[in-house]
Amino acid sequence: xxxxxxxxxxVICKSGTSVKIECRSLDFQAxxxxxxxxxxxxxxxxxxxxxxGSKATYEQGVEKDxxxxxxxxxxxxxxxxxxxxxxxxxxxxxxANNDNTDxxxxxxxxxxxxL
Amino acid sequence: xxxxxQDPGPLSxxxxxxxxxxxxxxxxxxxxxxxxRQYSRKGPELLMYTYSSGNKxxxxxTAQVDKSSKYISLFIRDSQPSDSATYLCAxxxxxxxTFGDGTTLTVKP
Numbered sequence: 032x033x034x035x036x037x038x039x040x041x042v043i044c045k046s047g048t049s050v051k052i053e054c055r056s057l058d059f060q061a062x063x064x065x066x067x068x069x070x071x072x073x074x075x076x077x078x079x080x081x082x083x084g085s086k087a088t089y090e091q092g093v094e095k096d097x098x099x100x101x102x103x104x105x106x107x108x109x110x111x112x113x114x115x116x117x118x119x120x121x122x123x124x125x126x127a128n129n130d131n132t133d134x135x136x137x138x139x140x141x142x143x144x145x146l
Numbered sequence: 147x148x149x150x151x152q153d154p155g156p157l158s159x160x161x162x163x164x165x166x167x168x169x170x171x172x173x174x175x176x177x178x179x180x181x182x183r184q185y186s187r188k189g190p191e192l193l194m195y196t197y198s199s200g201n202k203x204x205x206x207x208t209a210q211v212d213k214s215s216k217y218i219s220l221f222i223r224d225s226q227p228s229d230s231a232t233y234l235c236a237x238x239x240x241x242x243x244t245f246g247d248g249t250t251l252t253v254k255p
Binding site for chain 2: 035
């Protein structure tokens, strides 16, 4: 149990385009989902907290207009990187908080490469 | 000072060794304690989850929590090369988790 899927697993796009990443909790409800960014050999960096039915809470330094988050249901959150640039290339990981155990379960991650 | 401190390593041990990974924390409100394992280019995988002080065992893994000292540990017995990964500790309260920076472990055959 407690599986989180993420799609796509890998995406390569041209500079200036927008990319949408989906995060789904497959077998549990998650009122709260999180989006992280991770550079090679570095720790997880929390970008934003996504709450079902309300606006996401962004960490300091993360542009909310660039990283659009939508949490439309208890099992789905999406992150859209708008007008992507090469510096946005990174490993994006979502997690879903199991409402019953207060434990985060992570998706497999999405590797974004912006050319 | 960070809320959660974790020795980044790297830690290198021979196959079969006992590995001890540790974290300290400062926030006494933390109620849930987790260990995650992350392989390169993958999302973290939940290994152990504990709620109270004491030990919890799962196969070769033992998680230990000492709330009075604000100290948690993960022990790996009979370590295997497949255990080579980055291990993250995490503590949670009220729906929010705080992660350590991770310890990179290499188990050499």
